[in-house]
Amino acid sequence: MAELSDASLLVRSFMRAYRYTVSNWQPARLTKPLSACKVGLVTTAAFHLPTQPTFDLKLAGDPSFRVIPTDCDLTTLKVGHTSPSFDHTGIAQDPNLALPITRFQELVAEGVVGALNARAWSFCGSIAKPGELITRTAPEAAAQARADGVEVALLTPV
């Protein structure tokens, strides 16, 4: 279990004093069964392809994202997250732990969901100042997902 008491004193103090941003959304509703829906995956694990630039972990955070083709070789993915606040070894060993492409390929084959979108979106979650994430990059990724016909999205932090 992720306990705040496990974090460093600096991180604990920061998280207690930090003013979290409330998300602003209008509810979407499914109009068909999951077995007919296209699913999109989003993670903040900072995965990127070897050919893509890594993330810039400046203090305020890097709001950019990388598009990950879901037919890529998962073993080649790099983890651009260098935050000392969590253990990276799990996602480095098995990217499905945060970007469950293989699991969704299985669920598609079984007919539990309709399809897995051809691209997934990878952000780097350490964003203390989320202004540009909210106004520019998250809407950009979401617009791509809509253009792709994504109907359901699963998002994972690390």
Add this chain to the structure above:
Amino acid sequence: MCNQSVGLIQAAFENEGIVTVSISLYRFVTEKVRPPRALWVPFPLGYPLGEPHNPALQRRVILAALELVTADEPLPLIRDFQP
């Protein structure tokens, strides 16, 4: 910060008409950010779907998250995963 970032990205996707669900590792952060649907999991930071190379557990978490997508309950909705 990852839990906040996920909730904010989730809002952008939901606003495009996409039905979204996220994994939460820090319940208190998710309660403050208030994304539409979240499944809190009792795993350490860095382990949102449980364990590496444990497809059965990863699958159970995913299926529990997908249940929220079709749940007929008021939003925002946070449910706890039962391992």
